[in-house]
Amino acid sequence: MKQELINAFIERNLKNFEVNSTGWNELIRQMLFEFAVGGWNIEKDIFGKEKYGELRCYTYSEDKELNTIVKNITQKYAALSMETCEICGSEGKKRSVNSWETTLCLSHYLTQKPVIEIDEELNVRSNSKTLLNINDIVKADIEYDLQKLCLYTEEPAYGTEGISFSWQEPNYYLLLKTIPLQVFSPDMQNPVSALFENLEHCEICGHKAVHQRSCLRCHQEPWTESQVFIEDYGEKTNYIKACQMDSFIDEDDYEKYFKYDRSFEKSHDHQILFGHHDLKEYEKLLF
Known part of the structure:
Protein backbone atom coordinates (compact mmCIF):
# COMPACT_ATOMS: atom_id res chain seq x y z
CA MET A 1 0.00 0.00 0.00
CA LYS A 2 1.35 3.41 -0.95
CA GLN A 3 2.42 5.68 1.90
CA GLU A 4 0.53 8.65 0.47
CA LEU A 5 -2.74 6.69 0.55
CA ILE A 6 -2.12 5.75 4.18
CA ASN A 7 -1.27 9.36 5.04
CA ALA A 8 -4.49 10.57 3.40
CA PHE A 9 -6.48 7.95 5.34
CA ILE A 10 -4.89 9.07 8.61
CA GLU A 11 -5.42 12.80 8.11
CA ARG A 12 -8.99 12.30 6.92
CA ASN A 13 -9.96 10.19 9.92
CA LEU A 14 -8.08 12.26 12.48
CA LYS A 15 -10.96 14.74 12.17
CA ASN A 16 -13.44 12.01 13.14
CA PHE A 17 -12.23 11.84 16.75
CA GLU A 18 -14.02 13.99 19.33
CA VAL A 19 -11.30 14.73 21.89
CA ASN A 20 -10.66 17.60 24.29
CA SER A 21 -7.42 18.88 22.80
CA THR A 22 -4.53 17.93 20.51
CA GLY A 23 -2.44 15.93 22.98
CA TRP A 24 -3.70 12.59 21.64
CA ASN A 25 -3.26 13.43 17.96
CA GLU A 26 -0.03 11.46 17.61
CA LEU A 27 -1.59 8.46 19.39
CA ILE A 28 -4.57 8.57 17.02
CA ARG A 29 -2.26 8.84 14.00
CA GLN A 30 -0.29 5.79 15.15
CA MET A 31 -3.50 3.87 15.78
CA LEU A 32 -4.86 4.69 12.32
CA PHE A 33 -1.56 3.65 10.76
CA GLU A 34 -1.84 0.25 12.48
CA PHE A 35 -5.40 -0.07 11.15
CA ALA A 36 -4.18 0.58 7.62
CA VAL A 37 -1.28 -1.89 7.69
CA GLY A 38 -3.40 -4.40 9.65
CA GLY A 39 -5.79 -4.90 6.76
CA TRP A 40 -8.48 -2.28 7.31
CA ASN A 41 -10.19 -1.02 4.14
CA ILE A 42 -8.92 2.55 4.07
CA GLU A 43 -11.93 3.66 2.05
CA LYS A 44 -14.01 3.19 5.22
CA ASP A 45 -13.88 5.89 7.87
CA ILE A 46 -13.12 5.31 11.55
CA PHE A 47 -14.67 7.28 14.40
CA GLY A 48 -13.74 7.72 18.04
CA LYS A 49 -13.97 10.00 21.06
CA GLU A 50 -12.72 10.72 24.56
CA LYS A 51 -14.80 9.23 27.38
CA TYR A 52 -13.89 9.20 31.06
CA GLY A 53 -10.34 10.27 30.21
CA GLU A 54 -9.82 7.40 27.77
CA LEU A 55 -9.59 7.18 23.98
CA ARG A 56 -12.54 5.11 22.72
CA CYS A 57 -12.84 3.66 19.24
CA TYR A 58 -15.86 1.47 18.52
CA THR A 59 -14.74 0.08 15.17
CA LYS A 76 -3.66 -0.96 23.00
CA TYR A 77 -4.30 2.73 22.30
CA ALA A 78 -7.02 3.01 24.93
CA ALA A 79 -4.41 1.92 27.49
CA LEU A 80 -1.80 4.30 26.06
CA LYS A 93 -2.60 9.89 34.23
CA LYS A 94 -6.30 9.86 34.95
CA ARG A 95 -7.45 12.66 37.22
CA SER A 96 -10.69 14.24 38.35
CA VAL A 97 -11.28 17.92 37.51
CA ASN A 98 -14.64 19.43 38.49
CA SER A 99 -16.08 15.90 38.74
CA TRP A 100 -14.92 15.04 35.19
CA GLU A 101 -12.48 12.22 34.50
CA THR A 102 -9.60 13.40 32.33
CA THR A 103 -6.02 12.36 31.57
CA LEU A 104 -3.48 15.10 32.21
CA CYS A 105 0.17 15.66 33.04
CA LEU A 106 0.85 17.25 36.44
CA SER A 107 1.37 20.72 34.98
CA HIS A 108 -1.94 20.86 33.12
CA TYR A 109 -3.74 19.22 36.03
CA LEU A 110 -2.58 21.97 38.40
CA THR A 111 -3.51 24.76 35.97
CA GLN A 112 -7.08 23.44 35.72
CA LYS A 113 -7.70 22.96 39.44
CA PRO A 114 -9.12 25.94 41.35
CA VAL A 115 -7.07 27.40 44.19
CA ILE A 116 -8.69 29.80 46.65
CA GLU A 117 -6.62 32.91 47.43
CA ILE A 118 -7.37 35.64 49.98
CA ASP A 119 -5.37 38.85 49.75
CA GLU A 120 -4.72 41.54 52.38
CA GLU A 121 -7.84 43.47 51.32
CA LEU A 122 -9.89 40.27 51.87
CA ASN A 123 -10.58 39.79 48.18
CA ILE A 134 -15.22 39.01 52.47
CA ASN A 135 -16.74 42.29 53.70
CA ASP A 136 -19.47 42.10 51.05
CA ILE A 137 -20.79 38.67 52.14
CA VAL A 138 -24.34 38.89 53.48
CA LYS A 139 -25.18 35.19 53.64
CA ALA A 140 -23.21 31.92 53.87
CA ASP A 141 -24.81 28.51 53.37
CA ILE A 142 -22.79 25.52 54.46
CA GLU A 143 -23.50 21.81 54.42
CA PRO A 156 -30.56 35.78 47.44
CA ALA A 157 -33.95 35.61 45.78
CA TYR A 158 -35.58 32.31 44.85
CA GLY A 159 -33.33 30.43 42.45
CA THR A 160 -30.35 32.74 42.99
CA GLU A 161 -27.01 30.96 42.72
CA GLY A 162 -24.18 31.95 45.02
CA ILE A 163 -20.46 31.28 44.63
CA SER A 164 -19.56 27.76 45.72
CA PHE A 165 -16.38 26.45 47.34
CA SER A 166 -15.35 22.93 48.33
CA TRP A 167 -13.04 21.39 50.93
CA GLN A 168 -11.19 19.87 47.96
CA GLU A 169 -9.76 23.31 47.11
CA PRO A 170 -6.60 24.59 48.85
CA ASN A 171 -7.32 27.31 51.44
CA TYR A 172 -10.97 26.28 51.79
CA TYR A 173 -10.68 26.14 55.56
CA LEU A 174 -8.78 29.44 55.61
CA LEU A 175 -11.76 30.97 53.79
CA LEU A 176 -14.19 29.34 56.21
CA LYS A 177 -12.23 30.70 59.18
CA THR A 178 -12.14 34.23 57.69
CA ILE A 179 -15.88 34.58 57.05
CA PRO A 180 -17.74 36.44 59.85
CA LEU A 181 -19.85 34.00 61.89
CA GLN A 182 -22.95 36.18 61.77
CA VAL A 183 -23.49 35.54 58.05
CA PHE A 184 -24.05 31.83 58.76
CA SER A 185 -27.46 30.60 59.86
CA PRO A 186 -27.80 30.45 63.68
CA ASP A 187 -27.83 26.64 63.72
CA MET A 188 -24.47 26.48 61.86
CA GLN A 189 -22.56 29.18 63.74
CA ASN A 190 -21.59 26.90 66.63
CA PRO A 191 -20.40 23.98 64.40
CA VAL A 192 -18.23 26.34 62.33
CA SER A 193 -16.79 28.01 65.45
CA ALA A 194 -16.25 24.68 67.24
CA LEU A 195 -14.33 23.25 64.30
CA PHE A 196 -11.50 25.75 64.70
CA GLU A 197 -11.63 25.86 68.51
CA ASN A 198 -11.19 22.10 68.94
CA LEU A 199 -8.54 21.27 66.34
CA GLU A 200 -5.63 19.08 67.46
CA HIS A 201 -2.16 18.56 65.98
CA CYS A 202 -1.70 15.67 63.56
CA GLU A 203 1.35 13.52 64.26
CA ILE A 204 1.44 12.47 60.61
CA CYS A 205 1.52 15.79 58.71
CA GLY A 206 2.23 18.08 61.67
CA HIS A 207 -0.66 20.48 61.05
CA LYS A 208 -3.17 21.50 63.69
CA ALA A 209 -5.99 20.02 61.67
CA VAL A 210 -7.39 16.93 63.43
CA HIS A 211 -11.16 17.17 63.72
CA GLN A 212 -13.43 14.33 64.84
CA ARG A 213 -10.81 11.60 64.41
CA SER A 214 -9.65 12.74 60.97
CA CYS A 215 -7.02 15.22 59.78
CA LEU A 216 -8.51 17.91 57.55
CA ARG A 217 -5.08 18.49 55.97
CA CYS A 218 -3.71 15.02 55.17
CA HIS A 219 -7.01 13.14 55.66
CA GLN A 220 -5.34 10.42 57.72
CA GLU A 221 -6.86 8.96 60.86
CA PRO A 222 -4.81 9.37 64.06
CA TRP A 223 -3.42 6.19 65.62
CA THR A 224 -5.63 4.27 68.01
CA GLU A 225 -4.98 1.08 69.94
CA SER A 226 -7.62 -0.67 67.84
CA GLN A 227 -7.27 -4.29 66.80
CA VAL A 228 -7.20 -3.35 63.11
CA PHE A 229 -4.34 -0.87 63.55
CA ILE A 230 -2.33 -3.23 65.72
CA GLU A 231 -2.78 -6.15 63.31
CA ASP A 232 -1.74 -4.04 60.29
CA TYR A 233 1.09 -1.98 61.79
CA GLY A 234 2.06 -3.46 65.14
CA GLU A 235 2.77 -0.14 66.82
CA LYS A 236 2.05 3.56 66.48
CA THR A 237 5.48 4.49 65.07
CA ASN A 238 5.09 2.10 62.14
CA TYR A 239 1.68 3.54 61.29
CA ILE A 240 2.84 7.17 61.36
CA LYS A 241 5.91 6.30 59.31
CA ALA A 242 3.83 4.51 56.64
CA CYS A 243 1.38 7.42 56.37
CA GLN A 244 4.22 9.93 56.11
CA MET A 245 5.88 7.93 53.34
CA ASP A 246 2.58 7.75 51.44
CA GLU A 255 0.55 17.36 48.26
CA LYS A 256 1.68 19.11 45.08
CA TYR A 257 -1.79 20.60 44.68
CA PHE A 258 -2.04 21.64 48.35
CA LYS A 259 1.51 22.99 48.50
CA TYR A 260 0.34 26.56 49.14
CA ASP A 261 -2.56 25.76 51.46
CA ARG A 262 -2.47 28.07 54.51
CA SER A 263 -5.53 26.81 56.34
CA PHE A 264 -3.74 25.21 59.28
CA GLU A 265 -0.68 26.08 61.35
CA LEU A 279 11.51 5.01 51.74
CA LYS A 280 13.37 2.76 49.29
CA GLU A 281 12.15 -0.38 51.05
CA TYR A 282 8.58 0.97 51.17
CA GLU A 283 8.64 1.79 47.44
CA LYS A 284 9.67 -1.80 46.71
CA LEU A 285 6.52 -3.01 48.46
CA LEU A 286 4.30 -0.57 46.57
CA PHE A 287 5.78 -0.77 43.09
Whole structure:
Protein backbone atom coordinates (compact mmCIF):
# COMPACT_ATOMS: atom_id res chain seq x y z
CA MET A 1 0.00 0.00 0.00
CA LYS A 2 1.35 3.41 -0.95
CA GLN A 3 2.42 5.68 1.90
CA GLU A 4 0.53 8.65 0.47
CA LEU A 5 -2.74 6.69 0.55
CA ILE A 6 -2.12 5.75 4.18
CA ASN A 7 -1.27 9.36 5.04
CA ALA A 8 -4.49 10.57 3.40
CA PHE A 9 -6.48 7.95 5.34
CA ILE A 10 -4.89 9.07 8.61
CA GLU A 11 -5.42 12.80 8.11
CA ARG A 12 -8.99 12.30 6.92
CA ASN A 13 -9.96 10.19 9.92
CA LEU A 14 -8.08 12.26 12.48
CA LYS A 15 -10.96 14.74 12.17
CA ASN A 16 -13.44 12.01 13.14
CA PHE A 17 -12.23 11.84 16.75
CA GLU A 18 -14.02 13.99 19.33
CA VAL A 19 -11.30 14.73 21.89
CA ASN A 20 -10.66 17.60 24.29
CA SER A 21 -7.42 18.88 22.80
CA THR A 22 -4.53 17.93 20.51
CA GLY A 23 -2.44 15.93 22.98
CA TRP A 24 -3.70 12.59 21.64
CA ASN A 25 -3.26 13.43 17.96
CA GLU A 26 -0.03 11.46 17.61
CA LEU A 27 -1.59 8.46 19.39
CA ILE A 28 -4.57 8.57 17.02
CA ARG A 29 -2.26 8.84 14.00
CA GLN A 30 -0.29 5.79 15.15
CA MET A 31 -3.50 3.87 15.78
CA LEU A 32 -4.86 4.69 12.32
CA PHE A 33 -1.56 3.65 10.76
CA GLU A 34 -1.84 0.25 12.48
CA PHE A 35 -5.40 -0.07 11.15
CA ALA A 36 -4.18 0.58 7.62
CA VAL A 37 -1.28 -1.89 7.69
CA GLY A 38 -3.40 -4.40 9.65
CA GLY A 39 -5.79 -4.90 6.76
CA TRP A 40 -8.48 -2.28 7.31
CA ASN A 41 -10.19 -1.02 4.14
CA ILE A 42 -8.92 2.55 4.07
CA GLU A 43 -11.93 3.66 2.05
CA LYS A 44 -14.01 3.19 5.22
CA ASP A 45 -13.88 5.89 7.87
CA ILE A 46 -13.12 5.31 11.55
CA PHE A 47 -14.67 7.28 14.40
CA GLY A 48 -13.74 7.72 18.04
CA LYS A 49 -13.97 10.00 21.06
CA GLU A 50 -12.72 10.72 24.56
CA LYS A 51 -14.80 9.23 27.38
CA TYR A 52 -13.89 9.20 31.06
CA GLY A 53 -10.34 10.27 30.21
CA GLU A 54 -9.82 7.40 27.77
CA LEU A 55 -9.59 7.18 23.98
CA ARG A 56 -12.54 5.11 22.72
CA CYS A 57 -12.84 3.66 19.24
CA TYR A 58 -15.86 1.47 18.52
CA THR A 59 -14.74 0.08 15.17
CA TYR A 60 -15.93 -3.39 14.17
CA SER A 61 -15.35 -5.79 11.26
CA GLU A 62 -17.45 -8.80 10.29
CA ASP A 63 -14.21 -10.53 9.28
CA LYS A 64 -13.36 -12.41 12.49
CA GLU A 65 -9.60 -12.35 11.92
CA LEU A 66 -9.60 -8.64 11.09
CA ASN A 67 -11.93 -7.93 14.00
CA THR A 68 -9.42 -9.52 16.39
CA ILE A 69 -6.70 -7.26 14.97
CA VAL A 70 -8.98 -4.22 15.32
CA LYS A 71 -9.85 -5.11 18.91
CA ASN A 72 -6.19 -5.51 19.87
CA ILE A 73 -5.29 -2.15 18.30
CA THR A 74 -8.11 -0.23 20.00
CA GLN A 75 -7.34 -1.79 23.40
CA LYS A 76 -3.66 -0.96 23.00
CA TYR A 77 -4.30 2.73 22.30
CA ALA A 78 -7.02 3.01 24.93
CA ALA A 79 -4.41 1.92 27.49
CA LEU A 80 -1.80 4.30 26.06
CA SER A 81 -4.26 7.20 26.17
CA MET A 82 -4.64 6.77 29.93
CA GLU A 83 -0.92 7.51 30.26
CA THR A 84 -0.88 10.50 27.88
CA CYS A 85 -1.88 14.10 28.62
CA GLU A 86 -4.87 15.09 26.48
CA ILE A 87 -3.53 18.64 26.18
CA CYS A 88 0.19 18.34 25.45
CA GLY A 89 0.86 14.64 24.80
CA SER A 90 3.43 14.22 27.58
CA GLU A 91 3.21 11.58 30.32
CA GLY A 92 -0.06 11.84 32.23
CA LYS A 93 -2.60 9.89 34.23
CA LYS A 94 -6.30 9.86 34.95
CA ARG A 95 -7.45 12.66 37.22
CA SER A 96 -10.69 14.24 38.35
CA VAL A 97 -11.28 17.92 37.51
CA ASN A 98 -14.64 19.43 38.49
CA SER A 99 -16.08 15.90 38.74
CA TRP A 100 -14.92 15.04 35.19
CA GLU A 101 -12.48 12.22 34.50
CA THR A 102 -9.60 13.40 32.33
CA THR A 103 -6.02 12.36 31.57
CA LEU A 104 -3.48 15.10 32.21
CA CYS A 105 0.17 15.66 33.04
CA LEU A 106 0.85 17.25 36.44
CA SER A 107 1.37 20.72 34.98
CA HIS A 108 -1.94 20.86 33.12
CA TYR A 109 -3.74 19.22 36.03
CA LEU A 110 -2.58 21.97 38.40
CA THR A 111 -3.51 24.76 35.97
CA GLN A 112 -7.08 23.44 35.72
CA LYS A 113 -7.70 22.96 39.44
CA PRO A 114 -9.12 25.94 41.35
CA VAL A 115 -7.07 27.40 44.19
CA ILE A 116 -8.69 29.80 46.65
CA GLU A 117 -6.62 32.91 47.43
CA ILE A 118 -7.37 35.64 49.98
CA ASP A 119 -5.37 38.85 49.75
CA GLU A 120 -4.72 41.54 52.38
CA GLU A 121 -7.84 43.47 51.32
CA LEU A 122 -9.89 40.27 51.87
CA ASN A 123 -10.58 39.79 48.18
CA VAL A 124 -11.30 36.13 47.43
CA ARG A 125 -9.74 34.98 44.18
CA SER A 126 -9.67 31.71 42.27
CA ASN A 127 -7.35 31.09 39.33
CA SER A 128 -6.41 34.80 39.33
CA LYS A 129 -10.06 35.91 39.08
CA THR A 130 -11.59 38.02 41.86
CA LEU A 131 -14.86 36.43 43.00
CA LEU A 132 -15.90 38.58 45.94
CA ASN A 133 -14.73 40.48 49.00
CA ILE A 134 -15.22 39.01 52.47
CA ASN A 135 -16.74 42.29 53.70
CA ASP A 136 -19.47 42.10 51.05
CA ILE A 137 -20.79 38.67 52.14
CA VAL A 138 -24.34 38.89 53.48
CA LYS A 139 -25.18 35.19 53.64
CA ALA A 140 -23.21 31.92 53.87
CA ASP A 141 -24.81 28.51 53.37
CA ILE A 142 -22.79 25.52 54.46
CA GLU A 143 -23.50 21.81 54.42
CA TYR A 144 -23.74 19.99 57.76
CA ASP A 145 -20.42 18.21 57.24
CA LEU A 146 -18.86 21.67 56.64
CA GLN A 147 -17.32 20.50 53.36
CA LYS A 148 -19.19 22.71 50.92
CA LEU A 149 -19.83 26.43 51.16
CA CYS A 150 -21.97 28.84 49.14
CA LEU A 151 -21.52 32.60 49.54
CA TYR A 152 -23.79 35.50 48.60
CA THR A 153 -22.95 39.20 48.37
CA GLU A 154 -26.60 40.24 48.28
CA GLU A 155 -29.72 38.70 49.74
CA PRO A 156 -30.56 35.78 47.44
CA ALA A 157 -33.95 35.61 45.78
CA TYR A 158 -35.58 32.31 44.85
CA GLY A 159 -33.33 30.43 42.45
CA THR A 160 -30.35 32.74 42.99
CA GLU A 161 -27.01 30.96 42.72
CA GLY A 162 -24.18 31.95 45.02
CA ILE A 163 -20.46 31.28 44.63
CA SER A 164 -19.56 27.76 45.72
CA PHE A 165 -16.38 26.45 47.34
CA SER A 166 -15.35 22.93 48.33
CA TRP A 167 -13.04 21.39 50.93
CA GLN A 168 -11.19 19.87 47.96
CA GLU A 169 -9.76 23.31 47.11
CA PRO A 170 -6.60 24.59 48.85
CA ASN A 171 -7.32 27.31 51.44
CA TYR A 172 -10.97 26.28 51.79
CA TYR A 173 -10.68 26.14 55.56
CA LEU A 174 -8.78 29.44 55.61
CA LEU A 175 -11.76 30.97 53.79
CA LEU A 176 -14.19 29.34 56.21
CA LYS A 177 -12.23 30.70 59.18
CA THR A 178 -12.14 34.23 57.69
CA ILE A 179 -15.88 34.58 57.05
CA PRO A 180 -17.74 36.44 59.85
CA LEU A 181 -19.85 34.00 61.89
CA GLN A 182 -22.95 36.18 61.77
CA VAL A 183 -23.49 35.54 58.05
CA PHE A 184 -24.05 31.83 58.76
CA SER A 185 -27.46 30.60 59.86
CA PRO A 186 -27.80 30.45 63.68
CA ASP A 187 -27.83 26.64 63.72
CA MET A 188 -24.47 26.48 61.86
CA GLN A 189 -22.56 29.18 63.74
CA ASN A 190 -21.59 26.90 66.63
CA PRO A 191 -20.40 23.98 64.40
CA VAL A 192 -18.23 26.34 62.33
CA SER A 193 -16.79 28.01 65.45
CA ALA A 194 -16.25 24.68 67.24
CA LEU A 195 -14.33 23.25 64.30
CA PHE A 196 -11.50 25.75 64.70
CA GLU A 197 -11.63 25.86 68.51
CA ASN A 198 -11.19 22.10 68.94
CA LEU A 199 -8.54 21.27 66.34
CA GLU A 200 -5.63 19.08 67.46
CA HIS A 201 -2.16 18.56 65.98
CA CYS A 202 -1.70 15.67 63.56
CA GLU A 203 1.35 13.52 64.26
CA ILE A 204 1.44 12.47 60.61
CA CYS A 205 1.52 15.79 58.71
CA GLY A 206 2.23 18.08 61.67
CA HIS A 207 -0.66 20.48 61.05
CA LYS A 208 -3.17 21.50 63.69
CA ALA A 209 -5.99 20.02 61.67
CA VAL A 210 -7.39 16.93 63.43
CA HIS A 211 -11.16 17.17 63.72
CA GLN A 212 -13.43 14.33 64.84
CA ARG A 213 -10.81 11.60 64.41
CA SER A 214 -9.65 12.74 60.97
CA CYS A 215 -7.02 15.22 59.78
CA LEU A 216 -8.51 17.91 57.55
CA ARG A 217 -5.08 18.49 55.97
CA CYS A 218 -3.71 15.02 55.17
CA HIS A 219 -7.01 13.14 55.66
CA GLN A 220 -5.34 10.42 57.72
CA GLU A 221 -6.86 8.96 60.86
CA PRO A 222 -4.81 9.37 64.06
CA TRP A 223 -3.42 6.19 65.62
CA THR A 224 -5.63 4.27 68.01
CA GLU A 225 -4.98 1.08 69.94
CA SER A 226 -7.62 -0.67 67.84
CA GLN A 227 -7.27 -4.29 66.80
CA VAL A 228 -7.20 -3.35 63.11
CA PHE A 229 -4.34 -0.87 63.55
CA ILE A 230 -2.33 -3.23 65.72
CA GLU A 231 -2.78 -6.15 63.31
CA ASP A 232 -1.74 -4.04 60.29
CA TYR A 233 1.09 -1.98 61.79
CA GLY A 234 2.06 -3.46 65.14
CA GLU A 235 2.77 -0.14 66.82
CA LYS A 236 2.05 3.56 66.48
CA THR A 237 5.48 4.49 65.07
CA ASN A 238 5.09 2.10 62.14
CA TYR A 239 1.68 3.54 61.29
CA ILE A 240 2.84 7.17 61.36
CA LYS A 241 5.91 6.30 59.31
CA ALA A 242 3.83 4.51 56.64
CA CYS A 243 1.38 7.42 56.37
CA GLN A 244 4.22 9.93 56.11
CA MET A 245 5.88 7.93 53.34
CA ASP A 246 2.58 7.75 51.44
CA SER A 247 2.34 11.55 51.62
CA PHE A 248 5.95 11.96 50.50
CA ILE A 249 5.52 9.62 47.52
CA ASP A 250 2.31 11.57 46.75
CA GLU A 251 1.10 9.15 44.10
CA ASP A 252 -2.13 11.13 43.55
CA ASP A 253 -0.30 14.52 43.52
CA TYR A 254 -2.38 15.74 46.46
CA GLU A 255 0.55 17.36 48.26
CA LYS A 256 1.68 19.11 45.08
CA TYR A 257 -1.79 20.60 44.68
CA PHE A 258 -2.04 21.64 48.35
CA LYS A 259 1.51 22.99 48.50
CA TYR A 260 0.34 26.56 49.14
CA ASP A 261 -2.56 25.76 51.46
CA ARG A 262 -2.47 28.07 54.51
CA SER A 263 -5.53 26.81 56.34
CA PHE A 264 -3.74 25.21 59.28
CA GLU A 265 -0.68 26.08 61.35
CA LYS A 266 2.14 23.58 61.45
CA SER A 267 3.97 22.47 64.57
CA HIS A 268 7.64 23.48 64.76
CA ASP A 269 8.60 20.24 66.51
CA HIS A 270 6.85 17.89 64.06
CA GLN A 271 8.98 14.79 63.43
CA ILE A 272 9.55 12.89 60.20
CA LEU A 273 10.01 9.25 61.18
CA PHE A 274 11.35 7.78 57.94
CA GLY A 275 14.72 7.99 56.26
CA HIS A 276 16.08 7.30 52.78
CA HIS A 277 16.47 3.56 53.38
CA ASP A 278 12.93 3.27 54.80
CA LEU A 279 11.51 5.01 51.74
CA LYS A 280 13.37 2.76 49.29
CA GLU A 281 12.15 -0.38 51.05
CA TYR A 282 8.58 0.97 51.17
CA GLU A 283 8.64 1.79 47.44
CA LYS A 284 9.67 -1.80 46.71
CA LEU A 285 6.52 -3.01 48.46
CA LEU A 286 4.30 -0.57 46.57
CA PHE A 287 5.78 -0.77 43.09
